[in-house]
Amino acid sequence: MAHEIVMPQLGLSMDSGGIIQWLKESGDRIEAGDLLLEVESDKATIEVEAVESGILHIVRGPEDGDIPVGGVIAYLLVEGESPPVAREAVSSEAMVVASEAASGVQASTSTVSGGNAPQARSRLKRLPASPAARRHAKELGIDWRLATGTGPGGSIIERDVIKLAASPKTAPREAEAAAVAVTEKVPISPVARRLAEAVGMDIRELGRRYPGKRVERADVEQAIRELLAAAKADQPVLAKVADRTARREQMSRMRRLIAKRMAGSAHTTAAVTLTTEADAGELVRVREGWKGDLRFGVVPSYNALLAKLVATALLKHPELNASLDGDEIVYWDVVNIGVAVDAERGLVVPVVDDVQTKSIRELATEMDRLLSRAKDGKAVPDELTGGTFTITNLGVYEIDGFTPIINAPECAVLGVGRLVEKMVVREGAAAIRTMLTLSLTFDHRLVDGGPAARFLQRVKQFVEQPYLWLV
Numbered sequence: 001m002a003h004e005i006v007m008p009q010l011g012l013s014m015d016s017g018g019i020i021q022w023l024k025e026s027g028d029r030i031e032a033g034d035l036l037l038e039v040e041s042d043k044a045t046i047e048v049e050a051v052e053s054g055i056l057h058i059v060r061g062p063e064d065g066d067i068p069v070g071g072v073i074a075y076l077l078v079e080g081e082s083p084p085v086a087r088e089a090v091s092s093e094a095m096v097v098a099s100e101a102a103s104g105v106q107a108s109t110s111t112v113s114g115g116n117a118p119q120a121r122s123r124l125k126r127l128p129a130s131p132a133a134r135r136h137a138k139e140l141g142i143d144w145r146l147a148t149g150t151g152p153g154g155s156i157i158e159r160d161v162i163k164l165a166a167s168p169k170t171a172p173r174e175a176e177a178a179a180v181a182v183t184e185k186v187p188i189s190p191v192a193r194r195l196a197e198a199v200g201m202d203i204r205e206l207g208r209r210y211p212g213k214r215v216e217r218a219d220v221e222q223a224i225r226e227l228l229a230a231a232k233a234d235q236p237v238l239a240k241v242a243d244r245t246a247r248r249e250q251m252s253r254m255r256r257l258i259a260k261r262m263a264g265s266a267h268t269t270a271a272v273t274l275t276t277e278a279d280a281g282e283l284v285r286v287r288e289g290w291k292g293d294l295r296f297g298v299v300p301s302y303n304a305l306l307a308k309l310v311a312t313a314l315l316k317h318p319e320l321n322a323s324l325d326g327d328e329i330v331y332w333d334v335v336n337i338g339v340a341v342d343a344e345r346g347l348v349v350p351v352v353d354d355v356q357t358k359s360i361r362e363l364a365t366e367m368d369r370l371l372s373r374a375k376d377g378k379a380v381p382d383e384l385t386g387g388t389f390t391i392t393n394l395g396v397y398e399i400d401g402f403t404p405i406i407n408a409p410e411c412a413v414l415g416v417g418r419l420v421e422k423m424v425v426r427e428g429a430a431a432i433r434t435m436l437t438l439s440l441t442f443d444h445r446l447v448d449g450g451p452a453a454r455f456l457q458r459v460k461q462f463v464e465q466p467y468l469w470l471v
Contacts, residue, residue, distance in 0.1 A: 003052045005074040007067045010041045016066040026058045045377040057083040188215040265408040270444035278463040280436040300364035309462040311335040311355040312469040317455040319447045322411040338387035341374040350374040351387040401437040411446045415439035
């Protein structure tokens with residue numbers, strides 16, 4: 001009997017994945033434990049092993065794009081067995097057909113009258129839904145319980161809500177009423193509203209454009225003029241390059257995730273950056289001492305040393321070791337530090353857990369392993385989640401100060417520049433010192449400037465006097 005090979009679930013939040021490449025070909029003899037293919041989720045790339053033996057028959061490949069978790073991608077056949085063609089057709093279309101059928105049932109549920117409606121609602125309430133799905137449904141003004149769950153265990157995920165909203169059978173009056181309720185919260189004159197609606201301008205966007213004031217006709221007209229000017233300014237540029245060739249490529253899943261997270265962080269956090277310089281001479285000497293001591297074994301990287309000193313500083317300044325969860329600020333009693341890595345497929349942030357409890361040797365060994373796996377694209381989802389604070393180091397690229405982006409929902413991120421010798425004044429005399437630029441970006445919604453400045457001051461102190469946290 002044919003053994004199904006399905007799209008694996010690489011993490012709890014994964015609902016689909018993409019095939020990067022097959023490492024074997026159809027017709028190959030496969031033994032249990034052989035590497036079959038590379039799969040990419042939003043957060044990681046992993047090699048998938050065979051759990052059974054047989055003759056490989058590939059059903060889906062990289063050209064198929066996103067494949068739902070649990071979707072059949074290949075079969076392992078017994079010698080001489082024919083592939084189950086009929087089942088292949090079902091696997092590629094069943095989810096779409098079933099979802100459309102379910103949408104019809106759900107749409108009719110929303111119009112059930114009398115005693116049947118409470119029973120249907122009661123059944124729908126028992127379906128689990130992800131926080132993202134609930135949030136998106138609220139924004140769209142639709143009932144998430146009417147969506148067909150395609151997530152793990154039949155749970156409703158964000159994609160299901162989007163599909164429900166796009167369905168013509170979705171209760172339009174409910175969605176329209178919710179949209180009107182949102183736009184009516186924006187203070188806008190009747191004339192300005194009619195003008196904005198006539199040109200298709202989002203009233204909520206106008207509210208964000210003119211916060212704290214009543215939007216008038218002149219404001220809408222000014223916004224229209226700016227849009228027209230921007231469009232006109234683009235035309236010569238497009239015309240100039242219209243006859244030129246350019247390379248285009250589809251954004252990878254990881255690139256799309258990075259773009260979404262960075263844009264989300266930039267638009268939702270109240271980011272403020274503080275910068276200072278630290279004399280890193282003692283830190284450099286400490287590391288050089290370890291390099292010459294064969295008994296220590298692994299030589300800690302500067303990232304490992306910085307992670308340890310930052311963890312110690314966070315224990316003294318817990319306001320920065322925090323995350324935002326809805327309307328609540330969560331202050332963590334553990335320090336899980338993510339270290340940004342420039343991997344081949346894009347930026348990833350492997351996380352070292354419980355940094356505050358680890359020795360320098362343990363931390364150096366674990367960080368080397370995690371960063372190496374991340375650079376090779378082998379990090380698993382559990383290694384890329386759960387951070388409470390992030391460090392990003394651009395010193396290797398000869399960068400001094402910069403403005404790092406917060407890895408939401410974390411409170412802050414520390415940017416580390418290069419080690420560079422500078423002429424500085426110490427006790428009234430000029431001296432050459434090895435200086436290090438530190439840039440702290442924090443979310444002003446969670447913490448004020450004073451506590452953030454004191455934390456950065458503590459980090460500077462620990463860089464300049466490493467024995468304060470090493471002992």
